[in-house]
Amino acid sequence: MFDLEPADQTLQRAKGRAEAGFVCRDGRARLKHLHQSGCAKAMLPQVPGDPEVVFLNTAGGLTSGDRLSYRLDVPAGVRVTGTTQTAERAYEANAGAARVDCQLTAGAGASLDWLPQETILFDRASLERETRIALEGDARLLFCETLVFGRTAMGESVDRLWLRDRRDVTRDGKPVLVDAVRMNGESLALAGDPAMLGEARAVALVALVCPGAEDALAPIRALLEEEDGVDAAASGWDGRCLVRMTARDGWPLRRLMVKLLTHIRGTVPPRVWQI
Numbered sequence: 001m002f003d004l005e006p007a008d009q010t011l012q013r014a015k016g017r018a019e020a021g022f023v024c025r026d027g028r029a030r031l032k033h034l035h036q037s038g039c040a041k042a043m044l045p046q047v048p049g050d051p052e053v054v055f056l057n058t059a060g061g062l063t064s065g066d067r068l069s070y071r072l073d074v075p076a077g078v079r080v081t082g083t084t085q086t087a088e089r090a091y092e093a094n095a096g097a098a099r100v101d102c103q104l105t106a107g108a109g110a111s112l113d114w115l116p117q118e119t120i121l122f123d124r125a126s127l128e129r130e131t132r133i134a135l136e137g138d139a140r141l142l143f144c145e146t147l148v149f150g151r152t153a154m155g156e157s158v159d160r161l162w163l164r165d166r167r168d169v170t171r172d173g174k175p176v177l178v179d180a181v182r183m184n185g186e187s188l189a190l191a192g193d194p195a196m197l198g199e200a201r202a203v204a205l206v207a208l209v210c211p212g213a214e215d216a217l218a219p220i221r222a223l224l225e226e227e228d229g230v231d232a233a234a235s236g237w238d239g240r241c242l243v244r245m246t247a248r249d250g251w252p253l254r255r256l257m258v259k260l261l262t263h264i265r266g267t268v269p270p271r272v273w274q275i
Contacts, residue, residue, distance in 0.1 A: 013064075013065040013066055013067070014038070014039045014057070014059035014062070014063075014066040014067075014068070015038045015039065015066070015067045015068075016036075016037060016038030016039035016040025016041075016057065016058075016059070016067075016068050016069070017035065017036070017037050017038060017040050017068075017069040017070075017071075018035065018036045018037075018040035018041055018042040018055055018069070018070050018071070019033065019034070019035040019036075019042065019070070019071040019072075019073075020033065020034055020035075020042045020044070020053045020071070020072050020073070020082075021033035021034075021071075021072075021073035022051065022073065022074055022075055022078065022080055023075055024075045024076060024077050024078050027077070027078075028078065029050060029051050029074070029075070029078035029079070029080050031044065031051070033073075039057055039058045039059040039068070040055065040056075040057060040058075040068050040069065040070065041055070041056050041057075041058060042054070042055050042056075042070075043055075043056065043085070045271060045272075047270075047271060049267075050078070050079040050080060050081065051080050051081070052080075052081045052082075052083065052270050052271070053072055053080065053081070053082045053083070054083055054084065054085050054270070054272055055070045055082065055083070055084050055085070055116075056084060056085035056086070057088065060089070061088070061089035061090065061091050062088065062089065062090045062091065062098035062100070062125075062127060063090070063091045063092065063093050063098055064093040064094060064095035064096045064097070064098065064126065065095060065096050065098065066098040066099070067098070067099050067100075068098075068099070068100045068101070069100075069101045069102075069103075070082075070100075070101070070102045070103070071102075071103045071104070072103075072104045072105075072112075072114070073104070073105045074104075074105065074106045074107065074110045074111075074112045074139075075107045075110060076107030076108045076109050076110055076136070076137075076139075077107070077108075077109040077110060078110055078111070079110065079111035079112075079113075080110075080111075080112060080113075081112075081113040081114075081115060081270055082104065082112070082113065082114050082115070082116075083114075083115045083116060083117065083269075083270040083272060083273070084116040084117050084272075085117075085272055086117055086272070087117050087118040087119065087120050087148070088100075088116070088117070088118075088119045088120070089119075089120045089122065090119065090120070090121050090122060090125040090126075090127040091122050091125060092122055092123060092124040092125060093124060093125055093126035093127075093162075094124070096126065097126040097127060097128045097162065097164075098126065098127050098128070099127075099128045099129070100127070100128070100129040100130075101129075101130055101132075102114075102129070102130070102131040102132070103131075103132050103133075103134075104131070104132070104133045104134070105133075105134045105135075105136075106133075106134070106135050106136065106139040106140075106141060107136050107137070107139060108136045108137025108138060108139060109137065109138060109139065110136075110139045110140070111139070111140040111141075111142075112133070112135075112139065112140070112141050112142070113141075113142045113143070113265065114131075114133065114141070114142070114143040114144075115142070115143065115144050115261065115269060115270060115273070116144070116145065117146070117272070117273065118146040118147070118148050118202075118250060118254070119145075119146065119147050119148065119165075120148045120150075120151065120250075121147060121148065121149050121150070121158060121161060121163065122150060122156065122158065123150065123156070123157065123158045123159055123160060123161070124160045124161070125158075125161055125162070125163070126161075126162040126163075127162070127163050127164070127165070128164045128165075129164070129165045129166070130166050130167075130168075131143075131145075131166070131167040131168070132167075132168050132170075133167070133168070133169045133170070134170050134173075135169065135170065135171045135172075135176075135209070136171070136172060137171075137172065138210070138211050139171070139210070140208075140209070140210035141169065141207070141208070141209040141210065142206075142207070142208050142209075142261075142264055142265065143167070143206075143207050143209075144204065144205065144206045144207070144257060144261065145165075145167065145204065145205050146202065146203070146204040146205075146250070146253060146254070146257065147163075147165070147181070147202065147203050147204070148201065148202045148250040149161070149201045149202070150201060151250075158201075161183050162183065162184055163181060163182065163183040164180075164181075164182050165180065165181040165182075166178075166179070166180040166181075167179045167180070169207075169209055171209075176209060176239070176240065177207060177209055177240060179205060179207070197246065199248055200231070200246035200247060200248060201247070201248055201249060201250070202246065202247045202248070202249060202250040202253045203244075203245065203246050203253075204243075204244070204245045204246075204253050204257060205242065205243070205244055205245075206242070206243040206245075206257065206260050206261070206264075207240065207241070207242050207243075208240070208241040208242075208264055209239060209240050210239060211239050212239065213236060213239050213240050213241040214236030214237055214238065214239065214240065214241055215236075216236065216241045216264065217234055217235070217236035217241055219263065220234050220241065220243060220260065220263070220264075221234050223256075223259055223260060223263055224243070224245075224256070226256075226259070227252060227255060227256040227259070228252070229247055229248070229249070229252035230245050230246070230247045230252050230253055230256050231245065231246045231247070232244065232245040232246075232256065243260060245257075258273065261273075
């Protein structure tokens with residue numbers, strides 16, 4: 001792990017909190033609560049069908065000492081999609097880590113799609129992110145996460161990086177999925193070691209968590225064979241279906257991600273995903 005000095009409080013830091021909560025009325029999700037402060041915003045674009053909440057960071061990226069908080073609450077029996085306006089960027093940090101906290105809930109019979117766009121990590125970035133998702137009863141969850149280590153088209157490389165990225169999913173208070181990524185030190189995961197990331201500069205996870213999710217495994221595996229330039233594998237068991245993907249560039253990974261999300265959702269990804 002490389003040394004980082006404590007955040008200098010005399011420097012300007014980005015702080016923000018955005019929340020959206022819904023209620024079920026006449027069988028549809030209706031906005032009940034909306035809060036936004038600082039650099040964090042939550043937009044509700046007019047889209048056909050179920051609501052979409054688009055979170056964004058108006059600071060334009062993350063660096064030392066920045067703090068962001070997002071929350072989305074979905075009531076029983078309705079479907080809501082949460083996403084981000086664009087790729088989040090974590091820039092060089094020389095005075096402590098940036099931190100992002102995401103908290104999401106879904107009531108019994110609800111369907112929650114949490115589909116943030118990519119996180120691009122630049123050289124010497126330092127980021128702590130924690131995503132906590134609480135499901136009740138038979139709630140259905142679809143979520144994805146993509147990490148890109150520098151932009152290949154721009155000739156960028158990542159030699160030093162500190163990252164702690166953790167996702168905890170519970171159902172009725174009991175853990176059903178814990179997924180964590182941690183990178184410390186110089187070239188720890190980017191040195192070409194096949195036991196780590198090899199030549200990959202982009203990694204992604206897609207997870208479907210709901211009763212019977214394992215039944216989606218066979219058609220998902222068939223989709224994985226259609227995209228060149230991506231190494232991917234899927235597994236399914238006990239109400240979970242996971243897909244893990246790696247690629248040398250974020251572009252082929254995104255193409256496959258769009259195909260997977262369209263198949264699983266039965267509709268295209270949110271409008272801000274359009275390419």
